[in-house]
Amino acid sequence: MSFESPWFLLALLLIPLAVLAYLAAQRRSQRYATRFTNLEVLAAVMPGTSVLRRHLPAALLLLATAALIFGLARPHRSVAVPREQATIMLVTDASASMDAVDVKPSRLAAAKESARSFTSRVAKEIRLGLVTFDESATLVAPPTREHDTIRDGIDDISSGAGTATGDGLSTALEAIRRDGAGGRGKPPAAIVLLSDGKTTYGRDPVEVAREAKRRGIPINTVALGTDEGVVQIGPNTLAVPPDRETMKEIARVSGGRYSASRNEDQLKDIYARLGSRLANETEQQEITAAFAGGGLLLLLAGGLLSLRWSGRLP
Template identity: 40%
Template sequence: MHFATPLVLLALIALGAGIVAYVIVMRRRRRTAAQFANPALMPSVAPRGPRWRRHVPLLFYAIALAVLVVAAAKPEKTVAVPDERASIMLVTDVSGSMTATDVAPNRLSAARVAAERFLDEVPKRIKVGAMAFNNRPRTLQRPTRDRAAVRDALRRLEPSGGTATGEAIKAALQLLRPPLKLGEKAAPAAIVLLSDGKSVTGREPVDVAKEAAKAKVPIYTVALGTPAGTIEVPRGGGRSGTVTERVPPDPETLRAVARISGGRSYAAGDADQLSAVYDRLGSQLGKKKENRDIGYLFVGGALIALGLGAASSLTFFGRVV
């Protein structure tokens, strides 16, 4: 919590000084009264006073005044709210290794289901786009608030070819950071990159991640699959049949891409983990920090303290003040 006008809080010093003065006056009155009567005779010549009860209403009124001073200083709380200008690109690897079944029913199907869950978590006013990549990137849907269009795009994901992660990041970056007009500010943007394999062609992913960092577009990476993942590929040399090929994920490169760009990296060994990752991302992305005035809470507290002061005064002395 912080204050928009903190200098107003200096009034609390005056309030504290008033309380000290009140205590001094009360003690002086007791000493003055004691000078005119024998303490042993006081109960018989003077009625029993209210003692501590006289201070209770004033204590509540002092608390109310202090809380009102805090409210006048305009207390604010920083909260994360959806940034309606934000855009997110879902960039999904559709290389042949995504047919591996170490994530049931296979990596690509699990990625598609999890991405749709991600759409449920992202605030409705945030634009989301979809891109697929293997040897080259392919834009399936430009950033839009139309969730049905993005879901249709995700259903068109089909596995084939190799992996060009750097090219995919570059293409997504160009979509999210088009040339700006004079005086125009870039909208918040982020890339969610899901891949299971090592980039084998095109730009180096780490080099493109540096460009993303300069453009202030964080990349959130998800390494899908397990080291034991395999696929069946045709035999070479014109021979019939297939051979089993290992397709482990490449979490090291993906972690580097996330770190350099200012994003975060995740590893998902199964479909449940992947869905959980997307749930977390959906609640994190497309947010901005905003100051919210919470002075009304202090005003409410002051009114409660005033009410308690009035109630105690009526109870003890039959009057409000």
């Protein structure tokens, strides 16, 4: 919560002083009654008054005062609202290491299912694009609001040889440029990179991440797989642990976020969170009316209870 006129909050310092003044007045009233009233007669003509009845109206009045002070400070809260325009490029590793089955049913199958789920969650106003890469990069679909096109492209992904992560990112940046997104004064854009292996072909992905940073396009990275992952290449069994350090560096350099997934459920959760964050933007919403209305209701309740129970205002 933030405040447009925070200096009004200084008035809250008066609340503890008001509490002390109220307690002092109560003690003076009790001493006066004890000194000048026949207690036996008083007990006979006046039934006992509960602590709740004695103090609740005053407590409501103090709460009302605090709420109204908060209202004067013009509070705002952060709310997530759907973006009217944005471009998100999905960049998916399709190298041979994605055939590893340490993530069931396989890394590639889990990646495709999670990407499909991602496209179903994102609002129709968001333009989605798809790039895949093995030893080279392919622009499967340029940014479009036709999300079915992206899902069809995801279904057609198959594994190849080599890992050209940097080329995949570079292809995504070019697609964003052609779409007229990313950078100051343009609709926002972001890249979601899913990969599991070290770059073996093409451009250095960290260098491409620096270019993305200069253009104001964050790269959110997802490292998929476990250290136990292996693939069979001919007669050879090769270990294919995910290259987490490079994925972290790509995200850090570009201003994106890094995530790691060891199974399909984790991957779906990561994509769901990314979809919610990238497809929405944070706006400040003023909630002065809520505090003002609440304060007036508390003030009214305190006054009515005081009149009903004691015949006077607190």
